[in-house]
Amino acid sequence: MADTFSTHPGQDPTVQDLLAARPALSMHAIDGLVFEDVPLNAIADALGTPTWVMGARTLRTRYHRLDRAMRDAGLDVDIHFAVKANDHLAVLKILRAQGAGADVVSGGELRRAMAAGIPANEIVFSGVGKTRAEMELALHHGIARINVESAEELELLSAAAVACGRTAPVALRINPDVDAGTHAKITTGLAGNKFGIPYDRAVDLYARAASLPGIHAAGIAVHIGSQIERMQPYRAAYARVAELVRAIRARGLGVEVIDCGGGLGISYRHETEGAPEALAHAIRTELGDLGTRLEIEPGRWLAGPAGLLLSTVVLRKRGYDGMPPFIVLDAAMNDLARPSLYDAWHGIIPLSARDAVAPAEQVHVVGPVCESGDTFGHDRTLPRLHDGARVALLDTGAYGMVMSSTYNARAMAAQVLVDGARWDVIRARQKIETLWECDIIPETLTRPAGAE
């Protein structure tokens, strides 16, 4: 049996390793696992599980580190939070209060961001398939900018803007054909991806944008993927952007703004967290002397480590023929989809201090949904978890709750905001009846049998 307290390269981090790398989490003999200053058992006692928890102080701390890194590099960079990572109004309000704008990818996200008090003129609209209605919504509210992802979209936007008598400030999102070195499902800057405008068509398309009615060609945007650990892909992409800006200017056209995208990675397991200071350095080195305004659009880096998912062990199912037992949780892939979607690894820590020091064993951690993909951890070495033990799944603040579904008629989990020593429910657990609220039964099915 593996020893929980030793670290071997290539092996999973232990409970101690996970805690040591996460300053907002600590284990206490009586209170158990504490997030910021709140014992997580108190939340689970009050609300049950599964329950999401976000940390306000953690969010602020991370925002300030990012902001400071940019300032320390001598850069004036606008930070637009990628709303798709976590669109809860409370999260958006916290980031807004620190100075964040927003990056949105749908009309719904635009409305959410505005509902949280982020003015449209600090919101950028990205995405490969904006509808006419979404374009009109954005223009009507005076959106800061629309990042256009294709020649076709540019023409549609021009027509939409002319029709509603507005001018759309536009950046062309270019595809720099750079491999971000991340998971295939979250890499976006390769020529074969659906995202962005092919690099070698960008100058001509920029000229076209500058000539179209209803369009103000304002700049260039690039976003090469998510969970990026190394700076080399950023530098390569930014170097190509700089080259492009010079080529566009050589044609006599203006470039006012460069949107440097998001993608900075975090440490779920053994990864090195992307350092904001290194990103700032890459931006300054490659783009700092072009005299444009600069923006970034981080999502995961800001919100990921600020969130947890609390869950309870429903039962232990014996493994057959010497296979590891299954630890069946009350959380499932409908709550946290990342493991089933991207084979993502999330740390798992018991909420009770006693459970945390139980002898380690090899287990599979799964949810109750009727899919083999509903697995949170394969061959995990964890302290032995008994029926009813509670655990926290770590680093679920980004691409967590937002990807939840109600598959298997499972209600959306409750959500709590911790802020130092206080906590508040920020989303009630969904009532089961609301799942079929919008179902409509055709009248023919409600007539008594035989009636005509």
Ligand SMILES: *Cc1c(COP(=O)(O)O)cnc(C)c1O
């Ligand atoms: C998803 C996305 C982001 C944020 O990505 P993170 O990896 O969460 O930082 C930023 N910009 C665009 C255009 C995106 O699609």
